[in-house]
Amino acid sequence: MYRANRAKMSDSQGMIATMQLDEEQRDRAVGALLGSAVGDAVGAGYEFSHPAQDVVVDMIGGGPFDWAPGQWTDDTSMATGVAAGLSPGAVDLDAIAAAFIAWYDTHPADIGTQTRSVLTHRDTTAASMTARGSSLSGRTGGNGSLMRTGPVGVAFVRSDDAACAQAAGDISDLTHSDPQARQACELWSVAIARGIRSGDRSGLRQYLSERDADVRSFWEPLLDEAESGAPSDFSNNGWVVHALQTAWWAICTADGDVVETIGNCVRAGGDTDTTAAIAGALAGACAGTSGIPSRWTDMLHGYPGWTATDLRATALRILGEDPVNTLGHS
Ligand SMILES: [Mg+2]
Structure with a gap:
């Protein structure tokens, strides 16, 4: 369905408002935000530790910042700031910059070193914040x-x-x-967008295969390594490259199961909260909310x-769906 709509999609400013999302696609969009948040809140209790393979991973709180069970960390807090500047098919970078400063x-x-180095200057526009980062x-x-x-x-x-x-790159x-x-x-x-449309994680590989040769030649061997290797092969997961590899390894090893992905x-x-937040976004986008335990979503806050109710409403707002008519129930 998506392929058939692509020509139409590029007619008006690169997007189309008439593509109808079915109920499963709307649910998967909510799953992207909830999957990331539960990954963050579960992973927060284990950050910078290396639990044994037989430890039952759960939403226990604690960790180096003594989180309450179910409390999310900077990963999800900043994702709400990103969402503050998003509307269907559009981004307001100044609004995101302002949300980050707020x-x-x-x-x-629990603010990351690099993020702190930029935000400490309290730049008020996206242009000045981006210049600061560079x-x-x-x-x-x-x-x-x-x-x-x-x-x-x-x-x-x-x-x-x-x-x-x-939009993703500019943010x-x-x-x-x-x-x-x-x-x-x-x-x-x-x-994630392709996963919401299709319920399938293969969009990562497919999209990469459509990118320029320099991008393909950098990332394809890294995805190969994530699919065939072990976390010790990409253990520096505070680095974005190893974080993406850890997340992809976790998803593929779990065959998309959200709980197993987060446990992995x-x-x-x-950096367990962050790798689980990254992986949970894509796993949740492909599996939908039925793959995410309600006892976890019920505990979410930050x-x-x-709470999860606000994340659900935010997903539907930036999707351009009316929460009353879709998935606004909690
Ligand atoms: Mg964090």
């Missing part, structure tokens, strides 16, 4: 933009891939001026005083 001003305990030197490829990119795939589900990738650039961080966000966001991320160790 969150920064709450003095979050002025940083040293290691600029942290995983902090990939962890928050899930809403982009939701908002651009009716758009062509180029528009989705452009990444606000804090992470790094070509690999940008490309990771482009690839993952389009994979936790057992892979390292900045800005939200």
Whole structure:
């Protein structure tokens, strides 16, 4: 269905408003945001640890920042900031920059190094924030933009891939001026959009195969390694490249099962809340909400005083769907 609509889609500003989403597609869009948030909240209790393979992974809270059970961390807090600037097929980068600063001003305990280095200057426009990011030197490829990119795939589900990738890359650039961080966000966001349309994670590989040769030659061997390797092969998962590999490994090893995907991320160790948030976005986009335990979604909460109900409503808003007529129930 999506392929058939592509020509029409590019007629009006790269997007089409008339593509009808069915109930399963709407549910998968909600699944993208909830899957990421439950991954974040589960992973938060295990951050920087390496649980044994037989540990039962659950939404226990704790961890280095002593989270309440079900409380999400900076990954989801920043994703709500991304969503604040999204509407169906469009992005307002200034609104996202402002939302990031509003969150920064709450003095979050768990802010990434690179994100802090940018937001501490409290730039008030996207242009100045992006320029600030590009002025940083040293290691600029942290995983902090990939962890928050899930809403982009939701908002651009009716758009062509180029528009989705452009938005994802520009949002990444606000804090992470790094070509690999940008490309990771482009690839993952389009994979999420395709996953919502189809229920299938193969969109990541398919979209990558359509990219320029330099992008393909960098990422395809990394995905190969994630599919055939082990977490020890990509253990530096604070780096966006290893974070994406860990997430892809977790999803493929679990064959898309959301709970297993999140458990895999936790057992892979390292930056567990972030790898689980990244993986949970794509796994949730493909599996939908039925793949996410309600006892987890019922416990979810975090900045800005939200619960799963607010994430669900946000997914439907940026999707352009009326929550009353679709999935507004909790
Ligand atoms: Mg976090």
